[in-house]
Structure formats: C-alpha cells, structure tokens
Ligand code: IPE
Ligand code: IPE
C-alpha cells in the first residue's frame with residue numbers, strides 16, 4: 001500500500017467555471033463546492049489522513065463583486081449551521097484560519113461556535129482557511145513576536161504561524177487547472193508535494209482524491225538530501 005499523507009492541503013478552485021459552463025450563477029458553483037468538500041472530508045477520514053486544510057476564501061477574494069462576496073458569506077453561515085452537527089458526530093475537529101476582522105459579528109460567532117462544538121474530536125483536524133493569505137499569516141506571526149519582544153527566528157516564526165499545531169502539509173492539491181499557490185500556505189508548503197488537476201472543484205470526488213494520494217505515494221521526498229542518502233543501508237554479509 002502506498003503512503004498516506006498525514007496532512008493534505010487543497011486549493012479548491014474552479015467553482016465559478018463549473019457554474020458558468022452550466023449557465024448558472026457563480027454562487028451555484030460555490031454551493032456545489034460545499035457538497036464536494038463534505039465528501040472530501042469524509043473520504044480523508046476514511047483513508048486515515050489526520051489533517052485536512054482547505055483554501056475557502058483568500059485575502060484577495062474580498063476584491064470580487066460584492067454580490068459574490070455576500071453570497072459566499074451567506075453560504076458559510078448556512079454551511080456552518082448544517083454541517084457542524086455532522087462533523088461533530090464524525091470525529092472531525094474544525095478550525096478556522098484567517099483574518100476575522102473583516103467578518104460580520106454573526107459569522108465570527110458562528111466560527112467560534114463550530115470550533116467549540118468540535119473541540120474534543122480527534123479523528124481528523126479540518127482547517128478552513130477563510131479570509132486567509134500566506135502573507136497575512138507571516139506578517140501576523142512576525143507582529144506577534146515583535147509585540148512580545150521575541151527574536152525572530154525560523155523556529156519562533158513557525159510557532160507563531162496559524163498552523164503551528166500541525167505538521168506542514170505533505171501533499172498540496174490544486175483543482176481547476178491553474179498551477180499557482182495564489183497566496184496559500186507560503187511558509188508551510190516549503191516541502192509539500194504539489195499535485196495539480198484540471199478537474200474543477202465541484203467535480204473532485206473520492207476517486208480523484210485517491211488518484212492524488214496514489215501519485216503522492218510515488219514521490220521521493222528528499223528534503224535537500226540525495227536519493228542515495230534515503231536508501232536503507234544494505235544488509236551486511238554474514239560469513
Ligand atoms: C474557488 O473557485 C472558490 C473561491 C475562490 C471562493 P473560483 O470561484 O475561483 O472558481 P473559478 O476559478 O472562477 O472557476
Ligand atoms: C484561490 O483561488 C483561492 C481559493 C481557492 C479560495 P482564486 O481563484 O482566487 O485564485 P486566482 O485568483 O485564480 O489566482
């Protein structure tokens with residue numbers, strides 16, 4: 001059996017195109033995207049993935065047309081009320097990562113409630129990056145260290161970063177055909193294996209996730225070393 005990534009990160013891209021191709025409003029694609037995400041969370045749990053981190057709304061997505069932004073906020077509020085009881089019973093611990101200052105009081109309360117309701121779960125950690133940017137994360141970590149008068153080192157920054165509680169992603173998937181990070185996990189993806197698929201996010205299903213995991217299983221992760229250094233030492237000959 002090939003290796004299962006401990007931590008999978010996903011840029012869920014392509015909802016808008018999925019909807020536009022069907023002559024539907026973009027928000028219909030985002031709704032379909034929630035269905036794909038629900039299935040993905042379940043499948044990660046079944047496959048033994050321990051951490052799933054998804055990019056749901058970027059710092060730059062605030063610049064989209066106001067009706068799309070408000071549609072996404074409503075969808076978040078609706079998804080929270082519908083999905084949290086299921087996540088709770090499935091052993092999923094949800095955590096929101098991002099700048100909450102631009103969110104309404106109601107949405108912020110919903111995020112806090114969802115986190116509190118699932119805090120005791122241990123089967124799968126599910127990080128939802130919302131109003132998140134990798135640059136925001138690095139800057140907020142540096143600002144916190146500066147406030148505390150702590151020296152800035154790789155280790156101290158790492159501990160002040162939003163995903164400090166979990167190991168870095170092993171596998172980073174992007175759907176929708178683009179081959180870029182778009183300000184996702186700039187710090188944490190330093191050694192993630194990257195996997196790009198043309199499938200649009202609403203089409204991403206269990207088989208697609210299995211294909212990405214299987215591809216990951218074929219990679220040699222060298223972390224700067226040579227291939228030879230990774231080979232187990234040859235058994236010594238006995239006379
Ligand atoms: C990703 O899908 C979801 C969000 C950014 C909120 P998009 O909305 O970017 O879909 P495309 O890229 O326009 O198809
Ligand atoms: C990245 O997708 C953000 C999310 C998936 C939430 P975008 O669609 O915003 O990325 P760009 O603008 O094409 O780079």
Ligand code: MG
Nearest residue numbers: 013014015176
């Ligand atoms: Mg997009």
